[in-house]
Amino acid sequence: MPKASAHTKSASSPSNVSEDIALPTSYEDAMQELETLVRRLESGEMPLDQLLSGYQRGAALLQFCRDKLQAVEEQIKVLDEGALKAWKAQ
Numbered sequence: 001m002p003k004a005s006a007h008t009k010s011a012s013s014p015s016n017v018s019e020d021i022a023l024p025t026s027y028e029d030a031m032q033e034l035e036t037l038v039r040r041l042e043s044g045e046m047p048l049d050q051l052l053s054g055y056q057r058g059a060a061l062l063q064f065c066r067d068k069l070q071a072v073e074e075q076i077k078v079l080d081e082g083a084l085k086a087w088k089a090q
Contacts (some may be wrong), residue, residue, distance in 0.1 A: 021057065023060065023061065023064045024061075024064070027064075027065055027068040027069070030061050030064050030065050030068070031065060033061055034058060034061040034062060034065065037054055037057060037058050037061070038058065040054065041054055041055070041058070
């Protein structure tokens with residue numbers, strides 16, 4: 001039985017890791033941190049024991065950015081009366 005509770009504890013760890021360190025307050029800050037983290041992960045500079053926590057932090061930052069983008073998209077739909085229109089650069 002102890003093995004099952006230990007497994008359950010480790011299965012909940014990824015969400016705990018992202019909750020331990022607060023997410024940035026803005027999309028731009030999250031993207032900057034995510035880009036820095038990806039560079040560190042890809043460079044091989046991170047020690048093995050930090051790779052998993054780095055990956056988990058990256059996943060939390062990615063979800064934060066997706067949520068922010070989704071919220072903006074929903075606001076645009078409301079402003080455009082329910083239809084998402086193509087954006088034209090000026």
